[in-house]
Each structure stands twice: as C-alpha cells, then as structure tokens.
Amino acid sequence: MTSDLDIFVGNTTLIDEEVYQLWLDGYTVSEAVSRRLRGGLLERSGTSVSVLQSDTRDHFRTFQMLERLLHSPPRLCQQLLFQIPPPRQAALIQGYYAFEPALARELLGKKLSKGTKKELDEVSARTGLSLRACRRQFDNFKRVFKAVEELKGPLAELIQQHFLLPPPLARDYAAIVFFANSRFETGKRRLQFLSFGDLAACAQHMMGHWTQGAMTPEAAEPDGDVPRSFLQDLKELKVLVSDKDLLDQHKSLVCSALRGKISVYNEMETNFKVLDPCRSDHWSLGDLRLFLGSYTTAPRALGGFRHQLLWERYMAGISACLLRMYHE
C-alpha cells in the first residue's frame, strides 16, 4: 500500500530547523533522510523510516513553497498563506541569506552574471558546497545586488530594509555589492591570503570613508560606488609621490616623528610605501598603526601641500584597510 498523497498542514507552519538546514545545504529528500537517520533520530523518537521520509518530504515541500516568498522577505512578513511567528520568519530569512564565506570570497569582485553562474560547479568543487547551495547563495548575491543597484543611501541599511537581514549580515552583503560594483581584482595571487572577512571589513572602511554617504548623510548617490569626484581628486595627491621634494620631506618628517618608537626603524625607511615588505620584516601591528598615523599627519607640516583634507580622507580608508589586511 503506497501513499500517493501525503501531506500535513498546520495552522502555524511547522518548521524543523534541522531539516531547513539540510534543505539549504542543497540535499535531496533521500539524502536528507539518510542524514537524519545518521543523526540517530530514529532511536531517539522511536519512529520508522517511512515516517521520517514522509516528514522530510513534507518539510521540503513547505520550504519550496516558502522559497518564492523568501526572495522578497518583506512579503514573507505580509503574506497570509503561511502563519509563521515573527521570530521564526526572521530565522527563516537569516538562514536563507546566510552564505559560506569561502564561496563569497571566490565570487568577490566578479561580475554577478550568467557566466559566473556557470562557473559555479568549479566553485562548488573547490569549496565543498553542493552546487544547489552555491546557486542559491549566488542568486541571493545577485538579487540583493539588483535590488539596491539603483537606490540611494547607506548600502547596509538599504539591504537591511529590503531583506530584513540582521545588521552584520546586511553589512556583509553591502561589501559584496561594493566589490561587485567596483570590481576590485581580489582574485590576484598576492591577495589570496585575504579572507572574505578581511575584504568585507576593507569594503566597509572604504565605504565608510570614501563614499558620498560618508560625507553627507543625505547622499545623492548610491553607496556602492566610490564617487567619481573623489577618484578625480585623488590624482591631486600624486604630487606626494611624483614631486621628489615633497616625497623626501614627507619621508624625513615621518622618520623623525617615529624615531625610537618603532622597533624596526631601519627597515622602515626602505619600505616606505608598500605593505608586503612590512610583513617580511616582521613588523608588529602596533608599529604599522604608528607608522600609518604618522604618515597621515605628516603632510600637515609640508609646505605647499594643499590637499590635506583629501589626503586624510584617503589615508583613513587606506590605513584601516592596511591594518585589517596586515595579518598572517
């Protein structure tokens, strides 16, 4: 006697967190059943495999019906079809939009296009995530990106509003959008050591210091982009490097300010500009912070340098990023 039709509908939608996670991880019903079996559920609840199968199918069906609504979380809160208590709704949304940092790292800075989606099987192989889970997470990135693409205002807050995500997760998505917009080449070999967390933090610093939103609260432009005007202005700063005079003055100022304070003083002089050598010379994080602080403030004493405000704004972003990146 086989059951053709087998359903359970609660007035309050029944959600099993464990099964939800299995569904999110991209398992099929039978895979999920065997996973649940391995978890020892049968012994604990004294039930049969067929009951477990029926239960799993039921949950998966519910999740499939919910998925459409999860694509637009505010709708999940407004819809009448499934009665779900608000804390559960929040948990469902958060679970659906959670992503694997390793996957995000792979996709960071890439165009969220069909082409990238096709490469997901490679990503899946590298990260150990199932292809389905990869696709869902990719689609989430893309959906969030599309939703805020044309909007104005602080990115993380926009995402939080549109997708009802907890702020930390919204900030991560903001970072993903930022990179997708600016297409930093994060895939470079030299940057491989940086985790998604590092880069996300950098993105936040850059957004925090450089974007329109950071300057005027009622930003007129979306936050995902570094404003063109700012990039234009940065050209002015080249003078610090291109003008030999200024460069030397700057250097001596910094050196004198830091003499005796930094344990690796000797190397500093030579490594004036780049991060990599610092590491190879085993700078401490404190040293780097001191150096950058001094490096930022030094030009105040430089005669003929007129872009102090711009310089400091630039350096605030850079310093924060460098400090974050500076780890083993």
Place this chain on the structure above:
Amino acid sequence: MPGKLKVKIVAGRHLPVMDRASDLTDAFVEVKFGNTTFKTDVYPKSLNPQWNSEWFKFEVDDEELQDEPLQITVLDHDTYSANDAIGKVYIDIDPLLYSEAATVISGWFPIYDTIHGIRGEINVVVKVDLFNDLNRFRQSSCGVKFFCTTSIPKCYRAVIIHGFVEELVVNEDPEYQWIDRIRTPRASNEARQRLISLMSGELQRKIGLKVLEMRGNAVVGYLQCFDLEGESGLVVRAIGTVCTLDKLSNTSAFLPACNSPSKEMKESPLVHPPSHGCRSTHNSPIHTATGSRLTQNFSVSVPTLIYTGMGSGSAGKEGGPFKTLLRQQTQSALEQREFPFFTLTTFPPGFLVHVGGVVSARSVKLLDRIHNPDEPETRDAWWAEIRQEIKSHAKALGCHAVVGYSESTSICEEVCILSASGTAAVLNPRFLQDGTVEGCLEQRIEEASPPGCGFCHIPYDELNMPFPAHLTYCYNCRKQKVPDVLFTTIDLPVEAIVIGKGCLIQARLCRLKKKAQAEANATSISNLLPFMEYEVHTQLMNKLKLRGMNALFGLRIQITVGENMLMGLASATGVYLAALPTPGGIQIAGKTPNDGTYEQHISHMQKKINDTIAKNKELYEINPPELPEEIIGSPIPEPRQRSRLLRSQSESSDEVTELDLSHGKKDAFVLEIDDTDAMEDVHSLLTDAPPPSGFYSCNTEIMPGISNWTPEIQMFTAVRVSRLGNINLTNQTLNKNFNDLCENLLKSLYFKLRSMVPCCLCHVNFTVALPEDELVQIAVTAVAITFDKNQTLQANKAPTEKSQQRASTDNEEQLQFPLELCPDPLASQPSLPAKEVLEGATSQTGIPAAQRDRCNSWIELIKLKAQTIRRGSIKTTASLDKTSPLAEGYLRHRSVPSCTNSTVSVVKMTPLSFLPGAKITKYLGIINMFFIRETTSLREEGGVSGFLHAFIAEVFAMVRAHVAALGGNAVVSYIMKQCVFMENPNKNQAQCLINVSGDAVIFVRESELEMLPVQPSTVVSQPTSSGGDVTT
C-alpha cells in the same frame, strides 16, 4: 427596503503580473451583490493598486442580505481584448446582521482563483445599516445567531433549550448542467462555489425562520453539510439545536433566575405550540402523502445497533416511582416534538439525567430513482424515516431524547448511505422549559443521582429486559444500577468521575463487495452493513477491554461506500468511569485443545494480552480503588439478583443487534481462535501501538486526567491517499492495509509534533473516503495542546512570570525614545561591544550562534523603526500613557506583533470550543466556507501532494483572513466537513472541494485579563489597525 450594504475597496497588494510586456497589471474591481454591480476605476500599471474607492451602496431586502454573498472580483483591464479575471473574494455578510456580532468587516482578503489559487490580496471595508422592520410575515430571519459549537457558547446562558431544527435545500449541480460542456473549468467552479454559497445562505435563513417560530434566538451545534449527488443534484442540509440564549454580562453572571412554578406553568404552553408547528411543511406528511412516490425509489433501511454496552430490546417499563415521575415530566416537555434530538455534546450541569447508550440508524438509497430530484421532498422523507428510527431506538432504551445527535452521508455513484447516530438520554425537563438551574425538581434529582455518576445510571427497567443484561450497583453511589460498559456520542460530562487518563480508540474495518448495479448493489450493501456494525462494535469492545477501560465517549462510526468495498472507521475516547465496574479481561480459547503446540501458542497469546492490559493500566494510570465484594453488593436488597450480577461480571457482556447475528449470546470476550482470520484479529488487536511517551490523544473536547493546559496549540490537517493496488485483495489484507494506514498516519503525527511534548492531540477527527476504485483517502484534523506536567509549579510560576513581563515592558517603554533605533534593550546592548567580535565570527562561520539568537529582535527592531518613523505622533501619546503603566504595557504588548503593516495578525484555529488559558469575550459569527480548486498542471504544482498541500494552506489562510477582518483572533469549533479530492494523473489534472466551518471569536488571554481589567480604548483606535489588530 430594510437594509443598506456599503462596500469600499481600499487597495490591493502583491497582484500577479498580468501584462507580460510591462511586468505590471492594470487592475480594477467589480463589486457585486445580488444583481447590482459596481466598478472601481482602473489603477494602471501597478501590482499594489490604491483604489481608495467611494462607498458602493446596495439597497436590499434583508432576505437578500442573508442569502447572497458579497462577490468581489479583481480584473486586469485590457483595452483590446476581454478583461482577464485575477481572482475573487466571497464575503459572507451574515455576521453583520445581528447586533452582538461584528459591526464591520475590514481587512486584507486573499484574492482567490479556482485555477491559480491565491493571487495577491485586497483590502475591503464592508458595513451594513439595518432598518427596523415591523413586517410580521417577513421571509428573513436576521438576528438569529448561529454557533457551530456543540455546547452553550462560553459567554451565554441557556434560558431555554428548545430542541431540534433541520432544513434541506436542493439544486441542480452546475457541473452536471449541459452548459458545463462549453464553459471553462473556472466558470464551472465559480458557478458551483457561488451556488453553494447562495444555498447555504438560504438554508441558514430558513432555519432562522424556524428558530423564530420556536421563539428561540439562536442555533447551537449548527452542522451544515453538502451532498454531491451528481446527476440528481446538489443538496445542502443542516441540523442544529434551537436555544434561547442570554448574553452574560460579567456582573450578572451568576444571578439565579428562579421563577415560581406557577409562572412556569403559565409560560410553558406559550413555549411549546410554536415548537410543534415549526416543522417544515414538506417534511411531516411524508409517510402518507408521498408514499406513492417513495415506492419509486429503492430504499433499504438497515436496522442498526443500539449500543449500550449490552444491547437493545423492546421498551422497558418504568422503573421506580421516581423514574416514572421524571419520565412523565420529560415526556410532557418532549412529546410534542417530532424529534426530541439535540446536536449538543456538552451540557449545562444537571441537564443530562441518564444516558442510555448509542442509537444509530442507516439507510441505503438509490439516487437515480428520485422521482423529482429538484425538489427536497424525497430527501426530507428519507431523513424523516431515519430520525423516526432513531427515536424508536431511544424509546427502546427507556429514553425520550437523543443527545450528541449527528447525520452524515456517503455517496458512491448512485448509491447513498444515510446515517444518523446519537446517544439516548433522559433529560432534566426544567431546561427544556426554563433555564433555571436552581429548580426544586433539579435538587431532587441531584439528591437521587449524585453528579459524578448520575448519568451512568440506567434509564431503562432492569427487570424487564429481553436481552442479557449485566448490571451492577453503581460503584460510586451504590444506589442505582449501572451497565458494565457505556458507549456514547457525547463529550465526557464535566462532572463525571474518571479514574486515570483517557485515550483514542479506533475500530477499523474493510469489507469487499462485488461491483454491481442499482438494486443489486444497494441490496448487497444493506446486507453487509449489519455485519460491519457488529464487527466494528466487537473491535471497539475488545480494544476498550485491552486498555482496561469501561466507557467510550464521542463515538463516531463512519461507514464509507466505494465501488468494490465498504469501509468502517469508528473513533471514540475510552475512559475508566469510576461508577462502572472494572472490565473483565480478554480470554482466548483454541478450537483444538488437544494439540500441545497449539495450546502453547494460545497461552502465549493470552499472556501477551494480559501483559498489554497491565501495561495499559499503568500507562493510563488506571488504579481504581480495590473494593471488597461485600461493599459492592451490600445495598442490593434482592439476593437473587445480586448473585446473578456477580456472575455476569466475570463473563462480561455482549451486544446483540435487532437482527440477532450468528454470535448470539456468546460471550464477546472469549475470543475463539478457530481459523487464521481469528488469529489475525487477535494480532491486529495487539498491533495498535500506544502513543509515544509524552503524548496522549482523544477525539473529545477534554482529555480526562489532564487539566493544566498551556496556551500553546497547533491545529492541523493531514491527508493521505493510498493505493490498495493488488487486485487479489481479501478482507484480511484490506483490513491490515487500512489498519497500517491509520496507524502510520497517527505515528507520523506524533513524530511531527514531538517538539510539543508533553502534549495531547484533542478532537482527533478522522474521515475516510474512497474516491476511486483502489484509492483510500484519510483526512485528519485535530489540535495538539501542550500541557504542563507540574500543575502546582505552574500556579506558582504564573505571578512571577507576569511581574517579569511587566518589568520588561516597562523597561522597554522607558528606553524606546532615548534609543530610538534600537528600542529593544536586548538588541541594543550587545551591539556596541560585541560588534567586532560578531563581524569576525560572521566571516568565519556564516551565522554564529549568538547572532542566531538575536535574530528575533531584528525583525522587531526593523518594524519598530518603521513604526516610530511612520507614527510621528506616537511619542506624545505614549508619554501621556505613562501615567498608567499597566495600560501602556498592554498597548505595547499588543503593538509589537501587529502594528507595523508588515505583520499579519495571528489567528488561532481549533476544533475545540475553547482556547486553553484564554477567555472568549465575543462571538463574531459563523464561518462557513466552500472552495474549489482545480489544476491542469498537476506535475508543475508538485504533484498531488503539492497541489493539496497548497490548497489546504490557502483554505486556512482564507479562514484566518475572514476572521481577522471581522475583528476576531480565533476560530473555535473548526471543522473540515468535506474534502473531496479527485485526480487524473494521465491528464495532469486534479480537483478538490473543501468545506470548512467554525465560530469566529475574540479571545483574551487570562493573564492579560488580570493585568488589564478594562480594555483601553486607545488600542481600538490605533491608526494602523486594519480591523485585525489583535493580540497574540
């Protein structure tokens, strides 16, 4: 012109994309009532149109108001072709027609399409202005209240319980009209939905008229069903109990209304004549006038069982002088009624004097022989016949009334089985005339039969019974006789003394039958029915014994007819009544006693059975006090009788049908294993697994032995359809399959609800259908309620919990404005120091646990943010409110879940008549909804499971939306009366019809009642409330 209906269409949201080119919709709305239609403007290019229409006014008769549903159609405007329908909303405006119920219907309704399901929502406001109508001969019955609840509704007092009311209307089924060949499935479905809605309205109005004639003001236990007869028509029928109800105001709740006897005497003739004359005209003269017509049909009435635990017989003579007195009085009150039936299952204390046992009647009819199918006469005659039989069965048990009465049908092609069942009872006549509880006679009854056991005492005469009787003196009062087992269809009376806990007991049975046509088919069914009843009864009795119990409540036997089989499913709640004797065990006996191994096997089985009984007694905590025999027997005057009784106790009893079946007077509890069949029976007895620990189940309202319910409830519907497959089916394999199907279903329910443990499944209601040759469909609706294991602990905990709650809300209130963006102190606190930690954690593990715990507050936070932004004025309001911290706490409490427009108010649903831990403060009217859903893309919608899952979820959603729009926050006495599912996988099609009903109510948590004795008016006037502003 006695009424004005006003409708305003406010807005729509989440509409489907109707124009592929623009990905948008140009929506407008048609509002139709009767023959009048209004239209809103087209709101172009939007999926969230804001129509904000004027008030559409319909000036109509109140008769029309009762019959017609308000029909709202959302369409997509198309300049070049016909406008496309998006979907419809039917609104039953009946709740607006009586003064105490809802005053406005306002809220978001799902837009429903029979092909696509729910497609967005529409916000509608509906009001009715009724003018007083002095016309005595009016055809409407506005003002009569309807309740599905089968007890006196919580905030009312029954002044008089008048009695039975029934009505039936017939129409041609649109699906069988010639036009159906040329119209779309959608049009056909909509015609059907509309017709049933109309017929329900008409039926309710007609019943209302009868109620007015009987001088009642309400129908309680209203049960409306429809029969899809096919070619011969579509029948909507209803039964109920007419009452005169008085609304209880809190202050006068317990005022005794003791009238003088003389006054009653004057009053009673006023009360009764109308109740006599209220019978519908086409119903009463059936046996004579329509006799000739009846001969045209094929009709077999099956003399069915009367379950008392011991059997039936001719009418017993009156017992003692008291009984005679009582009988005469009851008789005077009931005799004038054609059918002294009551659909109630729970009664005011003192109403039920004695219970005789279950009476039931069935009748097999051929639908294609109805002479005049468009008229109700034939069906009326059928039902009258059955009711007459029930009445005579009750009389045979020495009872003048039938309580817990219900009727049902099962239809397969042209064969229809009509069934009726109830519990024969003797009632306290005072209630039938006047609701005074503190009557003088009543006190006498109380004296004669103590409250805890009185209803168990036999109403019939024990000296004059033609069937084997096994009576003992009541184990509680030792004054009156009681049977050894008691079967009833009612709920366990509140006053009943029960030992231990109860449990769900089911008897399941299949019988193969040859495929046949017309008379031959009906005859073979009628021949099978008594055997099935008998077997079902034996099974119930055995299972009851196996659990060490002695009484069944809420017994419901469903016989379903299919093409080639009959199925019987009986459900009841077994309990151990302290008044009844301890049941004897079950003995099994072999046929060939000389065979050694065989005997060993038998004794092994016997041991197994004995072990099971012992285990069950422990499980259900059945530890009746041990009574020495002398004490039991001591008050019995006649020694001759006593010895007989003691003897019979060990033998136990048997029931006998009016057709004395092969078993004769054989002892039912000696199971003879004479062939493999019997072996199977014993095995199947033992296969019923007890529910896993922490679970209890019953099909009644209350579970004896559990009282400390928590407010956590989960109502659900589960449906399974199984293919029996095998062609060479025997009764045994069928039985086993059916048994497994039911057991597995129960098992999966227990598994699904395991997080609610300790919990009880209440009101477990199974319905069986045989939609096709080899398909069995089982639908279960029930509610799971969590209870607290430690009652005392809970009582202590409650006040502290409350004070904590208060403290926290107060706290939040103070913090709300300083921390405007993070009003939740829990959320705001960790956000600063833990920020970096969290960031780090996110990048490594996805979602850290800490974050997950906090997610509750995010949604709330966002909502609160929106709330504070949107409601600029709230600050001043709130600060004003601060003078009364209680009211304010309440306000906030309510506003958190429901105030932002992003949340939907919670609507609870339950098949019970109450909500644990809550008080029902208002009944808003009856919910009676009928939906059809069809698909031509079954595979795409997730197959049969996906299709039905979505449909049932949609039905729930529509019920909730209607309740919320009425201003309610719960549906009680919810029932899914019909779920007709048909599939055609080859054509990728499926269709389903669902009929549900219940009572929309407003409830208030008991804890909130204490916190806030007077409801603050500020809550009601909140700007964001869309009619469904509701506590959770």
